Amino acid sequence: MKEKPISSAVTKRLPRYFRYLSELKEQGTERISSKELSERMQVTASQIRQDLNNFGGFGQQGYGYNVEHLYSEIGKILGLNRVRKVIIIGAGHIGQALANFQDFKKRGFQICGIFDVKQELVGQMIAGIPVMSMDSVEAFIQEQNIQIAILTLPKEYAYETAVKLMQYGVTGFWNFALVDLKLPGNVVVENVHLEESLMTLAYNLSEG
Amino acid sequence: MKEKPISSAVTKRLPRYFRYLSELKEQGTERISSKELSERMQVTASQIRQDLNNFGGFGQQGYGYNVEHLYSEIGKILGLNRVRKVIIIGAGHIGQALANFQDFKKRGFQICGIFDVKQELVGQMIAGIPVMSMDSVEAFIQEQNIQIAILTLPKEYAYETAVKLMQYGVTGFWNFALVDLKLPGNVVVENVHLEESLMTLAYNLSEG
Numbered sequence: 001m002k003e004k005p006i007s008s009a010v011t012k013r014l015p016r017y018f019r020y021l022s023e024l025k026e027q028g029t030e031r032i033s034s035k036e037l038s039e040r041m042q043v044t045a046s047q048i049r050q051d052l053n054n055f056g057g058f059g060q061q062g063y064g065y066n067v068e069h070l071y072s073e074i075g076k077i078l079g080l081n082r083v084r085k086v087i088i089i090g091a092g093h094i095g096q097a098l099a100n101f102q103d104f105k106k107r108g109f110q111i112c113g114i115f116d117v118k119q120e121l122v123g124q125m126i127a128g129i130p131v132m133s134m135d136s137v138e139a140f141i142q143e144q145n146i147q148i149a150i151l152t153l154p155k156e157y158a159y160e161t162a163v164k165l166m167q168y169g170v171t172g173f174w175n176f177a178l179v180d181l182k183l184p185g186n187v188v189v190e191n192v193h194l195e196e197s198l199m200t201l202a203y204n205l206s207e208g
Numbered sequence: 209m210k211e212k213p214i215s216s217a218v219t220k221r222l223p224r225y226f227r228y229l230s231e232l233k234e235q236g237t238e239r240i241s242s243k244e245l246s247e248r249m250q251v252t253a254s255q256i257r258q259d260l261n262n263f264g265g266f267g268q269q270g271y272g273y274n275v276e277h278l279y280s281e282i283g284k285i286l287g288l289n290r291v292r293k294v295i296i297i298g299a300g301h302i303g304q305a306l307a308n309f310q311d312f313k314k315r316g317f318q319i320c321g322i323f324d325v326k327q328e329l330v331g332q333m334i335a336g337i338p339v340m341s342m343d344s345v346e347a348f349i350q351e352q353n354i355q356i357a358i359l360t361l362p363k364e365y366a367y368e369t370a371v372k373l374m375q376y377g378v379t380g381f382w383n384f385a386l387v388d389l390k391l392p393g394n395v396v397v398e399n400v401h402l403e404e405s406l407m408t409l410a411y412n413l414s415e416g
Contacts, residue, residue, distance in 0.1 A: 011411055015404035019388075078407050079414030093305035100301040103386070103403055107410065147413070172413045174406065178311065180227075190409035194400070195311055196223035198382065199286050201398035202315065203219055205355070205380045206287030 006054050013051055014078055016041060021071040033064035080107050084172075085144055089161060090152035091116040091124070091131045094176050098150055099127040112144055141168040148172040155179035162189075218259050222286055224249060225259070229279040241272035288315050292380075293352055297369060298360035299324040299332070299339045302384050306358055307335040320352050349376040356380040363387035370397075 020041055024032060038045040052070075075081055086104070088095045091114050099114060114131045116122065124131045132140065140146065149170045151158055158177035163184075165173075172188040175181045181189050228249055232240060246253040260278075283289055294312070296303045299322050307322060322339045324330065332339045340348065348354065357378045359366055366385035371392075373381075380396040383389045389397050 012408065014411065015401070015407035016388075018407060019386075019401075019404065023387075077411070077414075079410045080407065082410075082414075084410070084413070093308040097301035097305040101402070104406075107403075107406060109406065109410075148409070172409055174409050178227075179231075180224075188409060188412040190405055190412070192402070192405055193223070193227075194309070195315075196227065197398055197400055198312075198315060198317065199223035199226060199288065200220065201356070201380055201382050201396060202287045202290075202292070202317075203222065203285070204396040204398070205292070206285075206290075 010051050010054055013043070014074055017048075017051070018071065018074045018078060018080075021067055021074065024067045025071055029067050031064050031066050037065065083108050083110055084148055085146045086111050086148040086150060087137070087141070087146050088114045088129075088150045088152060089116075089134075089137075089165070090114075091118070091121045091126060092152060095150075095152040096126050098152065098176075099129055109148070112146060113140055115140075137165070138168045141165065141170060146170060148174065150174045150176065151181070152176045159183075214262050218262055221251070221259055222282055225256075226279065226282045226286060226288075229275055229282065232275045233279055237275050239272050239274050245273065291316050291318055292356055293354045294319050294356040294358060295345070295349070295354050295378075296322040296337075296358045296360060297324075297342075297345075297373070298322075299326070299329045299334060300360060303358075303360040304334050306360065306384075307337055317356070320354060321348055323348075345373070346376045349373070349378060354378060356382065358382045358384065359389070360384045367391075 020037065034045040034048045038048050041048070052065075086109050088099055088111060095114060095116075099111060104111060111127075111129055114126055114129055115134050115137050116131055117134045119133065121131045122133045147170065149162070149165050149172075151162065151173055153161060155177045158175065158179050158181055162170075162173055162175075162181060166183060166185065166187055170187070173181065173183070173190070175189060175191045176194070178193075178195055180191055180193075183189055228245065242253040242256045246256050249256070260273075294317050296307055296319060303322060303324075307319060312319060319335075319337055322334055322337055323342050323345050324339055325342045327341065329339045330341045355378065357370070357373050357380075359370060359381055361369060363385045366383065366387050366389055370378075370381055370383075370389060374391060374393065374395055378395070381389060381391070381398070383397060383399045384402070386401075386403055388399055388401075391397055
């Protein structure tokens with residue numbers, strides 16, 4: 001896997017594979033052909049075979065894919081079998097909604113704390129997680145060995161805050177601030193652009 | 209515009225153009241060359257010229273683009289100059305966060321009501337918007353001429369609920385339920401896959 005880099009188009013499809021396999025598993029499906037998987041996912045069967053071959057393939061001629069096995073292998077490739085410690089920056093509405101997001105735990109993401117600059121929020125509990133002051137974030141990251149920060153703060157503060165968190169040891173950001181966050185150095189940023197998604201909806205409605 | 213369909217790759221970039229232009233406008237920038245815009249957006253200058261030519265182009269040789277003009281033209285193309293009436297289905301954490309999302313109004317989206325099946329939530333106000341019973345959603349959609357529904361309900365109920373809402377007159381869905389919603393007929397669906405975004409982050413962290 002490390003030898004031959006996998007194209008970002010493939011890695012973008014992996015979470016979709018994982019989600020579909022997770023649904024199949026819930027439905028009790030034990031095996032699936034690339035043809036059936038392709039119909040569900042609306043990509044071609046040859047695309048599926050090609051994608052999964054990047055990871056050594058998992059299919060058997062005439063049998064198809066074992067759902068449980070493929071699910072667990074893709075989960076490993078996605079790194080979902082590890083536990084990752086996460087903090088949320090910003091205890092506003094989005095921060096609260098994410099703290100309540102049930103699927104984190106299933107995927108190995110452990111929310112350890114929520115931080116906010118607003119002192120009046122400090123000490124509140126959100127989904128069983130304490131809101132702490134931003135003044136204590138540096139010590140917390142280092143003591144707890146926090147790897148990921150979810151940013152739900154106003155865009156004006158996103159960059160400077162992220163740079164500080166990097167210096168404290170955070171290596172991954174899930175960014176909900178309404179700005180394309182580009183950070184220097186060796187960190188991973190996943191920008192969520194809700195606003196762009198909304199505009200795409202508006203555009204498609206206008207064209208309809 | 210109607211004569212020559214625009215590729216979905218281009219339409220996907222339009223919201224990004226719009227967002228960058230919106231930032232430039234806020235900073236008081238009056239004009240920008242395709243070169244500068246390309247550096248900000250990390251796409252090539254020729255890509256930008258090509259994309260904007262789909263809409264008749266807006267640049268002038270040796271001057272670049274007038275930010276205000278381009279912003280307003282792209283806004284029109286995206287249909288952001290219209291008012292659209294929206295309801296939120298599900299008054300849980302994500303529904304609440306979205307009801308509080310300030311940018312809706314700026315983009316012409318008017319949240320008219322929030323609906324939930326839980327009777328104990330009915331009558332509550334969220335961001336100044338009343339929570340109503342799902343029993344009254346049909347009459348509400350028809351009386352208020354609602355066009356868009358934001359779905360924040362459990363995935364098990366997403367499809368059947370969406371089909372009903374379509375029958376009542378909804379033509380666009382912004383779907384936060386953790387399922388790829390595919391609906392029959394002539395409606396627009398924009399699926400938001402928070403879970404996939406999180407898995408992409410996990411994968412990129414594993415590879416780092």
